[in-house]
Amino acid sequence: MKNKELFDETVKILVNAYLNNSLVQGNCHACAVGNIIAAKMAIKYDRNLKWMGQQVAWPQVFVTVSFEIAQVRRPWNLTGAAKAQITATGYSWQELAQIEYAFERAPWSKTPEERMFNGLMAxxxxxxxxxxxxxxxxxxxxxLFLKD
Known part of the structure; x- marks a missing residue:
């Protein structure tokens, strides 16, 4: 396996977010990538699952809009806070873009919880x-993502 430490840390972040209900599709603060960045940068969430004291900048580089099939990618915006947030994860912006796309484009389900689970499996x-x-x-x- 390539970079087992990063893999294990990423999975731990996502499992905790899922089990603590702080994982939300369509929320750049609380999606899979948002949770990874927040954990790596020690960013806390408020009660509305928004980052406290930190601007969300990474979507300036890539974002998957729920009503579109394609992902919008703007690598020329990989500067400043967006670059710092992405770099903190240990992944390239392209890898994070793949993670985000998989999570956001998960098949629709009867409940939001099922959709989060489908996103995590993706x-x-x-x-x-x-x-x-x-x-x-x-x-x-x-x-690891199975709830009791």
Whole structure:
């Protein structure tokens, strides 16, 4: 596996966000990428799941709009706060864009919780490609997201 430490840390962040209900599709503060950045930069959330004391800048580089199929990518905006937020994760902007797209484009479900779960399973698929995971690790990782 490529960069096991980064993989493990990312999965831990996402599992905690999912189990604590601080993971929300369509919210740049609380989506998969938003949670990864917030955790890596020690950004706290307010009760509305918005970052406290920090501007969300990473969507200036890439964003998946819920009503569009394609992702908007603007790599020329990889400067300043956007660059700092993306760099803090240990992933390239392209890798984070893949993670975000997978999470946001998850299949619709009957409940928001099911959709979050579907989004996370899609993110695990992307992480398995980024980190060159074997099938056993991928299956075990997906099991971490099961709620009792």
């Amino acid at each position: 993110v695990v698929e992307v992480l398995s490609q980024i980190h060159e995971m074997d099938e056993n690790t991928k299956s075990a990782t997906k099991g």
